[in-house]
Amino acid sequence: MKTSVIFFYTLLLAYSGLGCLAATAVNADSLSLEIRRQLGSSAGKKLLFPQSVKRFYASRSYHSAWFKPQTGEGPTWQAMLLIDCTEQFGLAGVNYHQNELSYNTLHDILETPGTISAARQARFDMLLSDAMIAYMNHLHYGRKNPVYPAGKVDGGITDAFHAEKMLIRAVGQTDLISVITSVQPTSKQYRDLQYQLYMLLGVHSGDNYQVSAADIKGMTLSMERLRWASAAEGPFIQVNIAAYTLTLYEPDSAYVFRIIVGNPQHQTARIPGAISNLVTAAAEDSPRMALPRLSTLLPEIIPEKPADRSNLSYPGAAGSFTIRPQGSREQQQFGRAQRDLSDGSIRVAHPEKLAALLLRYDGAENKVAGMKKALHAAQVRTFHLKKKVPVKITYLTYLMTDGELVIYKDIYGLDRSLEKALFPGNTQFVINY
Template structure:
């Protein structure tokens, strides 16, 4: 063998030897790391172990969010640290202990494990509590806080976002684990947490009333609340679903048979007819991007592509039981195919109870609503064109330059001069939500 060939062979053997050595070294390091973790009994190591334990995760409401929270902290404990300032730990306990003040259920936040005597021992006599117990308390308090925040923001029974979806991703810019981490850096920790609630005025009025009734963070947190408190809680839950946090929006409320267009300076109110009990109007969170005038009732050709274009719908002549008149269709993009129909027959809106529609939500003074929408988010110059199209019974689409949030809600109460006013529960839904919120059997309610 030539010298060059021999040198190449030697080099090749050395490279192979080094490669194999690296593999064994890496495997050995990993094995040693695992061995260290297995022998490490610190709270941090216990947190890692328990968050990777399927049995522990199955008992958490938001396991992925909890794990993300600790991952960003490198799994360091936060609530069970031996520190001079333990105010945030006690504040967290107080919040999840008295969730009734927010219309929520105490049993949903690990009350059997998050015990005050245990926390006192963890913080005051840490040597008497194992790191495994400390880690468990850590994880459960974090999960309880995340659950509380998510329930305050989205509601417990949100029909649009499941707990699993909220747990695995950021929803509409809201990420509980990031917000909790940020709140821990704020001097007013409790304020930073409860700030996740809706900013809608109706919600804030309910929240204020509930605090007036039960006391701010005080009172008995363990009873099933009385009927009026439950009524308020049910409607706070629904307002969490509605995401009414804009200064400009449209809200159709089924129990009051009303539509309101809210602007920063004023509110415009309209009467509506909603679906009857056999064809109930569903809830909706959407955006209104345009509306159209027409000569009569609309016939949809393709529901899956239902927009204002000539290929998807046509119009039929008025039937004998329908008064002749122009129509305006306000069609938000929604999977349920809900449409709002402005009609010119004012006599339809004289009755007090107006759950009488087979489908569309019928709106009194549709032309006035159309004009206000153009002022709010469209072109004011189109106002004359709307009137002309209605007079000539033309099919014409009017886009909005600024889409307007539109919500269909089911709010069955209001606070007027400090007193609760109850509306007709048109579809008998209050008891359903109430029982689910508080896990109450229908025949076992507190009066």
């Protein structure tokens, strides 16, 4: 994201129009008391992440976070600029108090001490902190994450990312933008989409590029879904339902397999799981991956009433990858362009190769021959993995491939509902041709 940061800095002085700024004339203790009072009032409860904001200010004895003397490139101006540049990260400024956090108010607070009351200064300080905490949570977890909704994140997740702790670090840095944006997913798919948005909406804004507002929003949908499926440590599997692909990611390699997924009436579940064992079986069906039984989650993300399939495991539990010999009918199905053909399970082409890769990475290459022998003899055998392999089930209809935007068919019709959830009303991306 270094290029984006460099571009942001070229705008800072234009936005601030200031040299060195004076501190506010309001007594620091008075401002701290006012911040504490407002956090305990109804106004504090209406913040985007009220509990996180309280923890942030409690860690600094309720002192102001943003009104220290600084140049036009200081952390306060960087935070304001980030709110103006949300679209380059697939977000919308209206979700970060953009209407209340005005540059004019900030100028008055910093340039003309005494003209803005302690109450207004405290509210501005709190809103900017809340905006940055929300910004980081949305960059890291996503805005509509079905597993980590805002209330759960705000309550504090054990052994997970905490935006308020990152903000404590960020406000003391000269490069706040880099700290804030560092919380994004690190996958190549995400980085490629974010860079494309930065180029289209930042560097080349105003140039005659052939890209529609619909494509811009489509890219933001994939970025949101990639935030839900952040990469795991070590080898992991990512399924992209829309592209009919399964990719095994290892530290220095990626192996792509064709898959068959659930049809629109029996959709494949989009919740994470893990493979803990490989099972060889008779050739009564295609090789499949066990999926979690669905519970009540966001209707736009997961079907409300899926078929009950007895071979499925429960949400979050480790599952099995069942390997069966493939007949000619199954091989023909994998040759189709559109492969939403199953009852909801994920069927994998060349399962023997995938199983061998999983065993080798698990340090059990000596079991590969036994797995192949059992498979061809149609014997039921179970091969346990010492380390579970995380499985990320994604639904990415817009991706960058070799520098080009590739659009996959929205086979489950999920893009529209997610777009409405992320961009209600008439939220528009600014694209100048």
